[in-house]
Amino acid sequence: MSNAGAMPNPVHVTPASFSPRTEPVVVRLGRLSFEKGQDMLLEAWAEVAPRHPAWRLRLYGTGPEEDALRRRTAELGLDASVEFPGATSDLESALTGASVFALSSREEGFPMSIIEAMAYGLPTVAFDCTPGVRELLTDGHDGLIVTPGNVIEFAAALDRLMDDGRLRDSLGEAARASVRRYAPDAIIDRWERQFALVDLRSSTSV
Amino acid sequence: MVPGGETLSITHRRAELRSFADRLEVHRRIDATFRAHGATELARLKNVKFVNHDLLLYLRELRGRDPEYRGEFLALARSYLAGMDATVLEECNRLPAIAGFMIREGDLEAAMAAADHAPKKNGTPTLSIEPIEHEGRIYWSDAALETELGRRILDVTDLGIHSAPLGTLRLGGRLSAMRWEGRELVLAGDVVNPLGRIADMEPTGTLEIRDRRRKDRAFKVPATVRYEGGRIGWQVRFAPARRIRPIGLVDQTWGLWLRVRTGEDTITVRLTSTGTVHDGVAVPVRPRLSRIAGDRLEAYVAESGELALRIVGRRFPARVTLPLLRRAARTEPGRTWWRSLLRVEKAVLRRVTARATKIAVFNRILVRLPVKKGTVVFESHLGTQYSDNPKYIHRELRERGTSHQAIWSYDKSGRGFPEDAKLVRRGSWAYFHALARAEFWVDNQGFPARLTKRRQTTYIQTWHGSAFKRMGFDEPTVKQSTEKEHLRLRQMIGRFDHFLVRSEHDVGTLVRGLGVTAEPLRAGYPRNDPLTGGARRHRGHAGDRHEPRVVRGDTGVVPVPAGETPLRRRRPAARAHRRRRRRVGVRRHVQRRRHA
Numbered sequence: 001m002s003n004a005g006a007m008p009n010p011v012h013v014t015p016a017s018f019s020p021r022t023e024p025v026v027v028r029l030g031r032l033s034f035e036k037g038q039d040m041l042l043e044a045w046a047e048v049a050p051r052h053p054a055w056r057l058r059l060y061g062t063g064p065e066e067d068a069l070r071r072r073t074a075e076l077g078l079d080a081s082v083e084f085p086g087a088t089s090d091l092e093s094a095l096t097g098a099s100v101f102a103l104s105s106r107e108e109g110f111p112m113s114i115i116e117a118m119a120y121g122l123p124t125v126a127f128d129c130t131p132g133v134r135e136l137l138t139d140g141h142d143g144l145i146v147t148p149g150n151v152i153e154f155a156a157a158l159d160r161l162m163d164d165g166r167l168r169d170s171l172g173e174a175a176r177a178s179v180r181r182y183a184p185d186a187i188i189d190r191w192e193r194q195f196a197l198v199d200l201r202s203s204t205s206v
Numbered sequence: 207m208v209p210g211g212e213t214l215s216i217t218h219r220r221a222e223l224r225s226f227a228d229r230l231e232v233h234r235r236i237d238a239t240f241r242a243h244g245a246t247e248l249a250r251l252k253n254v255k256f257v258n259h260d261l262l263l264y265l266r267e268l269r270g271r272d273p274e275y276r277g278e279f280l281a282l283a284r285s286y287l288a289g290m291d292a293t294v295l296e297e298c299n300r301l302p303a304i305a306g307f308m309i310r311e312g313d314l315e316a317a318m319a320a321a322d323h324a325p326k327k328n329g330t331p332t333l334s335i336e337p338i339e340h341e342g343r344i345y346w347s348d349a350a351l352e353t354e355l356g357r358r359i360l361d362v363t364d365l366g367i368h369s370a371p372l373g374t375l376r377l378g379g380r381l382s383a384m385r386w387e388g389r390e391l392v393l394a395g396d397v398v399n400p401l402g403r404i405a406d407m408e409p410t411g412t413l414e415i416r417d418r419r420r421k422d423r424a425f426k427v428p429a430t431v432r433y434e435g436g437r438i439g440w441q442v443r444f445a446p447a448r449r450i451r452p453i454g455l456v457d458q459t460w461g462l463w464l465r466v467r468t469g470e471d472t473i474t475v476r477l478t479s480t481g482t483v484h485d486g487v488a489v490p491v492r493p494r495l496s497r498i499a500g501d502r503l504e505a506y507v508a509e510s511g512e513l514a515l516r517i518v519g520r521r522f523p524a525r526v527t528l529p530l531l532r533r534a535a536r537t538e539p540g541r542t543w544w545r546s547l548l549r550v551e552k553a554v555l556r557r558v559t560a561r562a563t564k565i566a567v568f569n570r571i572l573v574r575l576p577v578k579k580g581t582v583v584f585e586s587h588l589g590t591q592y593s594d595n596p597k598y599i600h601r602e603l604r605e606r607g608t609s610h611q612a613i614w615s616y617d618k619s620g621r622g623f624p625e626d627a628k629l630v631r632r633g634s635w636a637y638f639h640a641l642a643r644a645e646f647w648v649d650n651q652g653f654p655a656r657l658t659k660r661r662q663t664t665y666i667q668t669w670h671g672s673a674f675k676r677m678g679f680d681e682p683t684v685k686q687s688t689e690k691e692h693l694r695l696r697q698m699i700g701r702f703d704h705f706l707v708r709s710e711h712d713v714g715t716l717v718r719g720l721g722v723t724a725e726p727l728r729a730g731y732p733r734n735d736p737l738t739g740g741a742r743r744h745r746g747h748a749g750d751r752h753e754p755r756v757v758r759g760d761t762g763v764v765p766v767p768a769g770e771t772p773l774r775r776r777r778p779a780a781r782a783h784r785r786r787r788r789r790v791g792v793r794r795h796v797q798r799r800r801h802a
Contacts, residue, residue: 106686148682149684149686
């Protein structure tokens with residue numbers, strides 16, 4: 001398969017501003033559904049929240065699991081620190097208003113939400129639920145990758161970032177730099193090169 | 207060459223002696239050519255190939271040939287091998303070499319036995335000769351112990367016939383009588399007893415008449431097995447028309463096998479017939495497809511050497527219809543139709559015995575049967591053991607002399623399970639039937655998922671140990687799994703009516719992690735009873751010998767290695783990893799029971 005390759009989607013956001021990573025907020029954007037795993041995120045949050053009373057978990061989105069998630073939040077006694085602001089189209093203020101991005105999904109393809117978070121300079125904590133996660137992030141360099149389903153590890157990773165502003169900054173800046181691989185110009189160049197190659201081959205073979 | 211054509215080439219007509227004679231002639235001419243060119247090394251290699259391949263090819267089928275053929279075959283082979291340098295045999299494979307050697311000695315039976323022990327690939331070797339012991343070594347035969355070469359070739363010590371567990375040997379048996387006594391057919395014969403290893407004076411046995419195309423289908427007839435000096439004699443007497451009910455057409459040949467139980471072992475015996483006792487005995491049979499599919503069974507020795515029965519048509523209508531049906535089956539459309547029929551049959555069989563079918567029948571039909579009051583189905587670790595809490599509940603019931611009927615589920619073998627209980631194999635129809643009608647289910651891991659528990663049945667989940675790790679829905683692998691998998695687990699656990707716990711630790715870990723909805727039964731584990739107050743009563747039970755007795759006041763603390771987690775099948779690598787961890791003792795379960 002040496003002739004096979006994958007062409008990633010480009011970053012589709014052009015940030016006007018970046019996250020200062022000072023707001024005590026962990027953010028998750030996504031449909032509230034089973035496969036997005038917000039229930040696991042709540043359990044992880046229950047482990048860290050008591051140590052960080054100033055911090056908030058913001059779960060953007062709506063979906064079939066909303067009622068169950070709100071109930072679970074109450075059960076875990078997290079009403080004070082978890083917010084459900086509903087769906088938003090204003091990605092920029094959602095991401096710049098937070099310091100950590102949490103990808104808690106059970107299944108994903110090539111998660112665009114990680115690309116978005118990286119573009120706004122957010123460090124990500126993600127379950128290793130798809131090869132796409134490792135394609136986008138390098139564990140310990142521009143994000144933290146956790147064994148799928150291991151809530152304790154996920155909580156520990158959040159804890160590290162919430163404790164350490166300098167770690168957030170270094171991961172966030174590295175994320176901003178590394179996501180440039182997916183800048184529209186870079187991806188368009190790759191397409192151009194690819195078409196040129198195909199064109200070259202077809203003209204020589206005729 | 208036309209495979210399966212009307213006239214096969216002579217090399218493919220091995221039933222004709224000329225095939226072998228011609229082959230030998232070819233070999234002789236090759237020998238002459240090699241000699242003329244002085245190619246001694248090539249000649250040697252060719253001879254090795256002759257013994258390993260050509261000779262064995264004919265020998266394997268020799269049991270099915272008539273005595274005349276065998277006599278002439280021996281003469282031909284012997285004369286050719288006599289002209290060969292005997293040291294060639296040392297370069298041959300072991301069993302073909304023995305066969306070649308024994309033919310030179312004129313002992314055809316020992317040569318055929320060597321071929322029996324060297325079946326075509328994927329075959330199981332059959333030991334149909336009694337090897338002898340001489341000065342601490344085991345030899346195939348005592349024919350040539352005085353010569354150095356004979357001892358080297360016939361030494362079979364490292365086949366392990368003297369040491370292999372009896373149950374792993376497949377032995378050869380013979381038919382020496384087949385006759386009618388009134389309406390009953392009597393078959394009799396003997397079985398080899400290698401090195402006298404079958405020493406049990408009262409072996410028992412079963413004659414199995416096996417469908418040669420379907421592994422697991424067999425009619426069984428009890429056999430009398432007698433220990434007669436060194437040899438084992440067997441006899442069966444039965445009314446065949448009643449015992450043997452083939453379908454017809456799809457199952458035209460049936461192999462005869464003997465299963466001999468001696469002590470702890472069950473030995474499979476391949477039966478054959480070297481004589482002519484089986485000739486001419488026609489056994490009436492009534493196929494389920496009626497008599498147009500045949501009316502008699504006749505005995506023959508199959509190519510594999512096994513004694514077998516095949517369906518034939520002797521009288522009207524089968525005499526006419528069976529050949530017609532067979533001819534029709536050989537035409538191209540017939541063949542296609544036939545193949546699809548076999549495929550459908552296989553699919554139906556697979557479907558009927560599938561677990562999913564059984565579960566569906568359980569949920570829709572079996573659960574409507576009336577509950578049998580007082581029946582308890584016990585299961586420990588998915589049927590692998592008679593152990594743990596279910597065992598001690600069973601014992602307690604017995605000691606109190608209650609009238610409960612105990613049914614134990616076992617996986618693979620029922621050995622070691624109590625004799626006063628009815629045994630059902632896990633996953634069998636009997637198992638599902640017992641579960642459907644039971645008043646109580648008692649286990650420590652989980653009865654098959656997707657079985658619906660009826661209201662009238664009480665499920666007592668006794669569990670098998672403490673959680674020092676995350677359990678159930680707290681396990682990352684479970685957490686990560688799909689919604690369907692979550693539902694399945696929830697359904698499985700939702701069936702519990704009572705969940706046995708020993709301490710609040712269990713409530714905080716197991717009950718929480720597994721999401722148990724039943725009220726925890728704070729009664730402690732019955733398996734720990736012998737360690738505390740119950741010890742007096744249970745003292746002397748063999749099962750308690752290895753259990754530590756750490757009794758401190760009224761609290762017992764017993765370290766027990768962690769058990770398998772039943773909720774998900776683990777990958778082998780993960781299992782090995784856990785085993786390693788368990789060996790070094792990283793993970794330990796501590797059981798603690800406060801005795802009331």
